[in-house]
Amino acid sequence: MSEQNKKMMRPPVELAYEEELKALAENDEGKKPIGWKLSPKAVRTFILGSKAPIRYSGGEVEIKKKYFGNDALIERCIVTLAGNRGLMLVGEPGTAKSMLSELLSAAVSGVSTNTIQGTAGTTEDMIKYSWNYAMLLDRGPVREALVPSPLYVGMEKGIITRFEEITRTPAQIQDSLISVLSDKVLNVPELGDGGLLFAAQGFNVIGTANTRDKGVNEMSSALKRRFNFETVLPVREAALEKQIIIQEVEKLAKENSIELEVDEKAAEVLASTYHELREGISSMGHRIDKPNAVMSTAEAVSVYYQTMMSAYYYGDGSIKMDALVSNFLGAVVKENSDDLPKVRSYFQSVIKDKSSRDGGIWTEYYEARKYLG
Secondary structure, X not given: OOHHHHOOOOOOHHHHOHHHHHHHHHHOOXXXXXXXXXXXXXHHHHHHOOOOOEEXXXXXXXXXXXXXXXXXXXXXXXXXXXXOOEEEEEEOOOOOHHHHHHHHXXXXXXXXXXXXXXXXXXXXXXXXXEEOHHHHHHHXXXXXXXXXXXXXXXXXXXXXXXXEOHHHXXXXXXXXXXXXXXXXXXXXXXXXXXXXXXXXXXXXXXXXXXXXXXXXXXXXXXXHOOEEEEEXXXXXXXXXXXXXXXXXXXXXXXXXXXXXXXXXXXXXXXXXXXXXXXXXXXXXOOEOOOOOOOOOHHHHHHHHHHHXXXXXXXXXXXXXXXXXXXXXXXXXXXXXXXXXXXXXXXHHHHHHHHHHHXXXXXXXXXXXXXXXX
């Protein structure tokens, strides 16, 4: 990665994993759909990792596992895209839908930044195209005056267009995708007879939608039929959640030059807490009142990283349970203060039992309950 790229707060996937993509491309002997940078086999390896390092012209590189979940889901997503059908990733917030769409786009098209961010204010111009009005007044409706938006760019270049949070977008704006997904043609009436843009090979759309947004701007049946839907589920194993927290926090610390090691025991405590509260049952089989807040792995990563920064800038570099509990509480009750009694009850039952049984860090964690107010 170049010095300029290293200065980016968050490099796009194609730059963050530039070496891996290059190594896979040089060693790729699989069959590739027209317009794809890598074969479906290589795309799968890029996302799920390789069993051994791969040698290429730049040396040797390990292809790291980037998605921890259902491997079969990844294969279905790749096959959907290879079949030129739109892919819609749905699920709870924080289940890595956006990350997965970025990884797929980078591996298939070599670019992950051709993105529409869905909001209540998203207009059709932001999806398809707009105009340079100074040039439009001077020269009239010519191609040079047209300002392409992500969908136009994707069709013209034969790359994937990502549509994030599609259900946050008004229904009539969503439906502007229907004809494009059906016919792979975009009509620009202002350009007259030359106003038809036919999608180049490799073009496709990956959308994401949160199940918690259901009913905000429900997708029409006509639009749903243009996509294959895949549900991205939360992590189901506490041990795997711990592994994700450690990996993601290490990456964030490296990107921001925070020279601290991840405390695996603290990561285990946090992973167990999020897992049990999300599932509504403890590792000992006790029923738990589930909070209404999003108990996602992404939130757990954020809580740990915030605690790590506090330790780095204000403390002695060690993760303190007081700070962890305070940051955890802020993450849980930010949406609904009614969740506070549920968290207190969880500490008074489950964490108290673990403290008595295992001691050590669990006792420190239980004693930090005073920060729950």
